[in-house]
Amino acid sequence: MSDPTVADTRRLNSKPQDLTDAYGPPSNFLEIDVYDPQTVGVGRNRFTTYEVRMRTNLPIFKLKDSVVRRRYSDFEWLKNELERDSKIVVPPLPGKALKRQLPFRGDEGIFEEAFIEERRVGLEQFINRLAGHPLAQNERCLHMFLQDESIDRNYIPGKVRHSPRGETGEVSTARPPNPTPFNCFALSLGPTLPLPQVADIPMLLNNCISVTVNSMYIYTYIICNLCKGKLLGCSHAVHLTCS
Amino acid sequence: MSFFSFGQSAEIDVVLTDAETRKKAEHKTEDGKKDKYFLFYDGETVAGKVNVTLKNPGKRLEHQGIKIEFVGQIELYYDRGNHHEFVSLVKDLARPGELTQSQTFDFEFTHVEKPYESYTGQNVKLRYFLRATVSRRLNDISKEMDIVVHTLSTYPELNSSIKMEVGIEDCLHIEFEYNKSKYHLKDVIVGKIYFLLVRIKIKHMEIDIIKRETTGTGPSVYHENDTIAKYEIMDGAPVRGESIPIRLFLAGYEMTPTMRDINKKFSVRYYLNLVLIDEEERRYFKQQEITLWRKGDVVRKSMSAQATIGAQRFEGSASSESALEKEE
Numbered sequence: 001m002s003d004p005t006v007a008d009t010r011r012l013n014s015k016p017q018d019l020t021d022a023y024g025p026p027s028n029f030l031e032i033d034v035y036d037p038q039t040v041g042v043g044r045n046r047f048t049t050y051e052v053r054m055r056t057n058l059p060i061f062k063l064k065d066s067v068v069r070r071r072y073s074d075f076e077w078l079k080n081e082l083e084r085d086s087k088i089v090v091p092p093l094p095g096k097a098l099k100r101q102l103p104f105r106g107d108e109g110i111f112e113e114a115f116i117e118e119r120r121v122g123l124e125q126f127i128n129r130l131a132g133h134p135l136a137q138n139e140r141c142l143h144m145f146l147q148d149e150s151i152d153r154n155y156i157p158g159k160v161r162h163s164p165r166g167e168t169g170e171v172s173t174a175r176p177p178n179p180t181p182f183n184c185f186a187l188s189l190g191p192t193l194p195l196p197q198v199a200d201i202p203m204l205l206n207n208c209i210s211v212t213v214n215s216m217y218i219y220t221y222i223i224c225n226l227c228k229g230k231l232l233g234c235s236h237a238v239h240l241t242c243s
Numbered sequence: 244m245s246f247f248s249f250g251q252s253a254e255i256d257v258v259l260t261d262a263e264t265r266k267k268a269e270h271k272t273e274d275g276k277k278d279k280y281f282l283f284y285d286g287e288t289v290a291g292k293v294n295v296t297l298k299n300p301g302k303r304l305e306h307q308g309i310k311i312e313f314v315g316q317i318e319l320y321y322d323r324g325n326h327h328e329f330v331s332l333v334k335d336l337a338r339p340g341e342l343t344q345s346q347t348f349d350f351e352f353t354h355v356e357k358p359y360e361s362y363t364g365q366n367v368k369l370r371y372f373l374r375a376t377v378s379r380r381l382n383d384i385s386k387e388m389d390i391v392v393h394t395l396s397t398y399p400e401l402n403s404s405i406k407m408e409v410g411i412e413d414c415l416h417i418e419f420e421y422n423k424s425k426y427h428l429k430d431v432i433v434g435k436i437y438f439l440l441v442r443i444k445i446k447h448m449e450i451d452i453i454k455r456e457t458t459g460t461g462p463s464v465y466h467e468n469d470t471i472a473k474y475e476i477m478d479g480a481p482v483r484g485e486s487i488p489i490r491l492f493l494a495g496y497e498m499t500p501t502m503r504d505i506n507k508k509f510s511v512r513y514y515l516n517l518v519l520i521d522e523e524e525r526r527y528f529k530q531q532e533i534t535l536w537r538k539g540d541v542v543r544k545s546m547s548a549q550a551t552i553g554a555q556r557f558e559g560s561a562s563s564e565s566a567l568e569k570e571e
Contacts (some may be wrong), residue, residue: 007430007431007433008433009431009433009490010433010436011433011490012420012422012433012434012435012488014342014435014486014488015437015438015484015486017484017485017486018483018484021482021483021484021485022482022484022485023483026441026480026482026484027440027441027482028441028442028443028444028445030444046472058442060413061414091523129523131524132444132521132522133523133525134411134415134443136412137414145507180290
């Protein structure tokens with residue numbers, strides 16, 4: 001007989017896990033390598049390109065293994081596109097190093113080996129952090145950057161839809177018979193702004209924008225550019241770009 | 244006490260009849276310190292004595308009346324001047340006249356209604372106190388004695404579990420379940436998180452308890468959020484089909500019962516916040532309100548009367564939860 005004064009803390013029943021799920025490859029594999037810097041061109045028209053190789057099993061990416069060559073200004077282009085079109089806070093790029101581009105330096109400037117290596121590491125961190133963001137994965141520009149041979153700067157910006165169940169990628173095991181919008185998950189904007197404390201986020205709901213992604217709702221939090229979210233429920237105008 | 248009184252002065256103090264037997268409860272003061280006060284429940288009688296002790300025996304004390312009040316009031320910190328009294332009882336102990344010697348007056352407030360629980364928060368305070376006053380022409384002599392009131396409830400008839408599937412399409416699908424929607428302050432939250440789809444790199448998962456105090460109405464509404472607890476329930480990356488159990492003991496945390504729209508002045512609500520953090524420190528969360536209630540410690544004959552009164556005042560229903568989802 002259970003004692004009514006002591007709470008029943010037995011675990012809730014749960015479905016046993018399928019062994020292929022338990023021991024199979026994880027569904028979140030995404031790795032991007034930025035390597036093999038090559039300096040092309042001569043004289044003042046030189047620039048450095050890097051090989052960007054992505055390996056993934058995420059169904060949203062058309063190619064599971066892709067290799068392209070990109071230069072620093074391509075990464076800048078991607079950052080600008082995302083800052084303009086999406087609501088996410090884009091991670092920082094390694095510096096532009098304008099000083100290194102001035103003449104009369106004692107060293108190789110931006111073609112200095114140590115500098116290129118430092119930049120390579122920064123670019124790799126940048127693209128890995130970005131490509132893992134669920135909202136960034138919906139942007140056409142990211143896919144073009146990672147998987148198209150060259151970047152068409154005259155492209156038409158747009159969203160990439162997750163493909164319907166035709167993909168061989170796995171599907172959620174529980175799909176409601178009449179797909180209704182999920183109760184939404186709130187997705188924070190990313191680590192570059194000071195992380196709002198968990199308790200702050202409900203406040204920011206008053207300043208948030210609901211983004212429709214594939215007919216599901218994601219609430220994205222916009223942190224006020226003026227007070228950086230320090231004033232809970234501030235009535236400053238909401239800006240969409242981070243500073 | 245006035246420094247300018249050359250005549251008689253007096254000390255006044257209040258002693259409860261059942262001071263020896265009545266329990267005391269700890270309650271936080273405005274500056275964060277903890278103090279003990281006599282504990283009362285709704286409907287209980289408040290009785291005792293007021294002692295007026297003359298400072299200079301032999302001299303007379305002229306006064307305009309001696310009275311004792313029982314007050315329940317709400318004080319908003321941003322509007323200190325206006326106290327909102329929701330209970331105000333007075334007993335006159337002596338008509339205007341003279342006291343030639345120290346005197347004791349009995350008083351009794353019978354079966355006093357104490358509809359709300361004592362609360363000291365970030366922007367608002369709800370308190371009950373006795374105030375004995377000797378009125379005088381220039382300055383009154385008065386003494387306040389705070390008491391603490393707890394509101395009790397019984398096990399709610401309807402206490403459905405909270406079960407929901409949430410996520411971001413094609414990135415993360417989870418089903419979370421909490422065994423109840425209404426928990427008492429010493430209860431245990433038992434639940435589980437079931438992963439249906441995991442396409443992001445999760446680093447860990449935690450449950451936070453958030454207390455939100457809301458004061459004010461209309462354009463000037465203030466919310467104060469306070470994270471009472473952060474409890475990690477998973478460390479590492481889950482895959483599809485995994486079930487993570489939750490067992491969170493509430494007794495270890497300082498919480499009050501849920502207070503909804505108290506006297507139309509303030510609310511104190513509690514939320515469970517399920518947070519998943521990925522490798523890049525992005526946070527994915529789902530917040531869900533829970534109702535907290537206070538269970539009576541001992542079942543005594545008089546207690547069941549209080550519990551019945553408490554249960555009648557108890558608010559909370561399944562419909563309020565669905566309203567909250569829309570709010571989010």
